[in-house]
Amino acid sequence: MANEFLEPITEQTFYLNMGPQHPSTHGVLRLFLKLDGEYIVEADPVIGYGHRGHEKMAESHLYEQFLPNSSRMDYLAGLIFNHGYVAAIEKMAGIEVPPRAEYIRVICAELNRISSHLLWFGTYVMDLGGFTPFLYSFDDRENILDILDRVSGSRLTYSYCRFGGVARDVDDEFITATHQFVERLRSRWDDYHNLVTKNVIFIHRAKDVGVINRELALRFGCTGPILRAAGVPYDVRKAEPYSVYSELDFEIPTGTKGDALDRYLVRVQEMEQSLHIIEQALERLPDGAIKAAVPHKVRPPRGDYYFAVESARGAVGFYIVSDGTSYPYRLKARVPSYGNLQVLTEVLPGTLVADTISILGSIDIVVPEVDR
Amino acid sequence: MSLEDLKEKLSKVVEPGDMVPRDYEKDGCLLEIKARADQVEAVAKAAREADCFLESITAVDFTNGPQIIYQFNSCTIVSRVLVRVQLSRGESVVSIGSIYDAALWYEREVFELFGIRFDNHPDLRRLLLPEDADFYPLLKDYGKVHAFRSTEEIYGE
Amino acid sequence: MAAWQNLVNFLGPDLARIVVGVVGVLALVQVNALFLVWLERKVAAHIQLRIGPKEVGPFGILQSIVDGIKLVGKELITPRHADRKLFMLAPIAVFLPVLVSFVVIPFSERLLIRDMNVGVLLIFAFSTFNVLAVLVGGWASNNKYSLLGAVRAVAQNVAYEIPLLLAVLSVVMWSNSLQMSEIVASQSKVWHVFSMPVATLIFLICATAETNRAPFDIPEAESELVAGFHTEYSGMRFALFFLAEYSNMLIVSAVATTLFFGGWKSPPFLGFLPVPGLIWFFAKTYALIFVTIWVRWTFPRLRFDQLMNFCWKIMIPAALLHLVVYAGIIKIVR
Numbered sequence: 001m002a003n004e005f006l007e008p009i010t011e012q013t014f015y016l017n018m019g020p021q022h023p024s025t026h027g028v029l030r031l032f033l034k035l036d037g038e039y040i041v042e043a044d045p046v047i048g049y050g051h052r053g054h055e056k057m058a059e060s061h062l063y064e065q066f067l068p069n070s071s072r073m074d075y076l077a078g079l080i081f082n083h084g085y086v087a088a089i090e091k092m093a094g095i096e097v098p099p100r101a102e103y104i105r106v107i108c109a110e111l112n113r114i115s116s117h118l119l120w121f122g123t124y125v126m127d128l129g130g131f132t133p134f135l136y137s138f139d140d141r142e143n144i145l146d147i148l149d150r151v152s153g154s155r156l157t158y159s160y161c162r163f164g165g166v167a168r169d170v171d172d173e174f175i176t177a178t179h180q181f182v183e184r185l186r187s188r189w190d191d192y193h194n195l196v197t198k199n200v201i202f203i204h205r206a207k208d209v210g211v212i213n214r215e216l217a218l219r220f221g222c223t224g225p226i227l228r229a230a231g232v233p234y235d236v237r238k239a240e241p242y243s244v245y246s247e248l249d250f251e252i253p254t255g256t257k258g259d260a261l262d263r264y265l266v267r268v269q270e271m272e273q274s275l276h277i278i279e280q281a282l283e284r285l286p287d288g289a290i291k292a293a294v295p296h297k298v299r300p301p302r303g304d305y306y307f308a309v310e311s312a313r314g315a316v317g318f319y320i321v322s323d324g325t326s327y328p329y330r331l332k333a334r335v336p337s338y339g340n341l342q343v344l345t346e347v348l349p350g351t352l353v354a355d356t357i358s359i360l361g362s363i364d365i366v367v368p369e370v371d372r
Numbered sequence: 373m374s375l376e377d378l379k380e381k382l383s384k385v386v387e388p389g390d391m392v393p394r395d396y397e398k399d400g401c402l403l404e405i406k407a408r409a410d411q412v413e414a415v416a417k418a419a420r421e422a423d424c425f426l427e428s429i430t431a432v433d434f435t436n437g438p439q440i441i442y443q444f445n446s447c448t449i450v451s452r453v454l455v456r457v458q459l460s461r462g463e464s465v466v467s468i469g470s471i472y473d474a475a476l477w478y479e480r481e482v483f484e485l486f487g488i489r490f491d492n493h494p495d496l497r498r499l500l501l502p503e504d505a506d507f508y509p510l511l512k513d514y515g516k517v518h519a520f521r522s523t524e525e526i527y528g529e
Numbered sequence: 530m531a532a533w534q535n536l537v538n539f540l541g542p543d544l545a546r547i548v549v550g551v552v553g554v555l556a557l558v559q560v561n562a563l564f565l566v567w568l569e570r571k572v573a574a575h576i577q578l579r580i581g582p583k584e585v586g587p588f589g590i591l592q593s594i595v596d597g598i599k600l601v602g603k604e605l606i607t608p609r610h611a612d613r614k615l616f617m618l619a620p621i622a623v624f625l626p627v628l629v630s631f632v633v634i635p636f637s638e639r640l641l642i643r644d645m646n647v648g649v650l651l652i653f654a655f656s657t658f659n660v661l662a663v664l665v666g667g668w669a670s671n672n673k674y675s676l677l678g679a680v681r682a683v684a685q686n687v688a689y690e691i692p693l694l695l696a697v698l699s700v701v702m703w704s705n706s707l708q709m710s711e712i713v714a715s716q717s718k719v720w721h722v723f724s725m726p727v728a729t730l731i732f733l734i735c736a737t738a739e740t741n742r743a744p745f746d747i748p749e750a751e752s753e754l755v756a757g758f759h760t761e762y763s764g765m766r767f768a769l770f771f772l773a774e775y776s777n778m779l780i781v782s783a784v785a786t787t788l789f790f791g792g793w794k795s796p797p798f799l800g801f802l803p804v805p806g807l808i809w810f811f812a813k814t815y816a817l818i819f820v821t822i823w824v825r826w827t828f829p830r831l832r833f834d835q836l837m838n839f840c841w842k843i844m845i846p847a848a849l850l851h852l853v854v855y856a857g858i859i860k861i862v863r
Contacts, residue, residue, distance in 0.1 A: 016673055038677075038833070048500035055485075056509055060516045091398065129744065129830025135577035201744055201829050218425045218447065221474035227447065234447035302526050306400035306443070306452065319441070321432050323526050327518040334428040334443075342477050353677075354747075354832045371500060 027367030224314025
């Protein structure tokens, strides 16, 4: 009878579930982590808690009826999704959009981009423990929401674009309010830089954390600030200009290393570029109609079409297969957060749990966009 | 890398007759490729060598079977390529997860929504739907749809 | 026989003094907690460009009382597989040692419960119980987040005690005594903050780390571990942890005032004002508490390994160097 010895315990890892209810994951995201002490060995994002079936809904609704859905996919950049969807149908059906409507769309889309980045900024620093910038950035964001509320009727999920133009015209008060907002935000940059960008503790938390270089980003199909922070100047507004972006003059901020600090700086500079775009668009705003005459139920010709726009998080695309009726045959929304989230499976292993928060925050994921 | 470069690499893999140039201004893509299920891996390798990234993988359901659409693009110059693979119900296709990591999640999504299996996929489980779902929602015979057509009715061939 | 005499002597005015003193301290700690909750919320609000509590009572003063009543009314939940006895013991254990430390603080020239000749030693001996109670609380909760928080708290507290004590040791060497009233008396010409500013800085930083306040609040990092070691505590037990944190802040500021800022003494150039020592003491203590609150709402949080690196690689060598340098200075000057 041999002596039996117990197997020595070599497995030191344990499983930690971050989410779906967690103050930092910003949406219902579940990160299934395998930890060895404080170090992460494996990370598996589990999504689908917010799957509402937008793509299935599109197949049984008119093109017009799907319009509100488009801004609810990514609620922070709702106007940009709106714009993308509407512009896709316009291209398919050959609808000409009057220039005034195009400029109004650009102004509102850039305002939306700034409000999304401001929210990201506040919540990112809040996750790292500094509660104060969150309230400052929301103060600025309230201005944007008030401006857009006056003209579109809602504060977050806008359905402002229509096929052929926009729903309502902007008045002088909108223009004055936007000018005042641009001045005000410019005067606040100093506050933000002193409080956050130059803060030693923040730099320690963000520098060299979560490095996503060009090769990794392209393998996972990441677009947006992640790719730009890795040094690739890819922006859909410049690569595939749509609307009136080809007539406006702006730069694409890029980073060098692709760490969280680079992503932070890229987004902050993008906000400044958006202010520049808004100023130019306001200057050039022409008079005229705000909506082209469009048939009551839009009926694009048969075939498949793809249209891409640049949202706050990356390249958004709408792939529409039309069968010639006024109902889409298939609608697929290509969302940037898909690739952005998937890159976590490769970036997280080897980092500390505290860095997870920093990396997740710097990638800027909106979970309903991933889940659709 | 340019579109010519990509065309040249792809022409080694598919017949020239299957490569159809498209009008970018109208359709949003520059090139469309009809591939068979066994050519998918080679096409993906060619795109990888031409320094393209995988933009999306999606599928559409027709009466003559589902059709997978791969989309490649480049970050230096716009060169969107649509690769169409027509399958029949129940047919499976090789996963390109070993070439593009982005494909892993896209293929999981296509699997759970359409029921198309991907061979050699390391982890083919459901992504958006609950793990115990036993239906494929985006197939046209599930739930409420407006029309169920064939590829001929839509593309005319 | 002499021992019996001593005991009878003790049972008279000494005991009465201690009982009255402890009751007074208990009252002080409770009122302080109420006041600090209000102060923190107001200061935080004004830093964040808002107003803070204003509905309940003038300037929202009664907000803390109402919050306390709400917490009393909550259900005391104990997780299923938690260690019941330890779970109930932890909040009490984290709060009691603070009361003991108050026994030797000189609030003014004669308001001192017990003028022990090892006052400093008593304070720092009892402040380490805090660590044990936090570990017990985190372990007994049967929750991975709580355990992570408790383990971090222990590592942090144990590490930061070393430079803290080294800084205090410099003060003790300079004043030549461990007795609190003697230390205050040795500051009659120059406060220690001016004669040893580096030790003051080290003490204040380590004190912030000891009380688990930002930027060293990893153990209760809200956004990372939900609530750290007190995740599973609800109702009055949670209130006790909070009470303990604010009492810790008070005792640490009181000790800093006594050791470095002259205790109850008025500043030398303002000695003509008829302000009692007690008022000076509280003014200085609450000024330090205000600075702690200010720092909390300004800075983000350090990552845990950066925190530990900072302690072991920067604070401890600095404190040791300071000790050696001041030992040299004392030898030369005296």
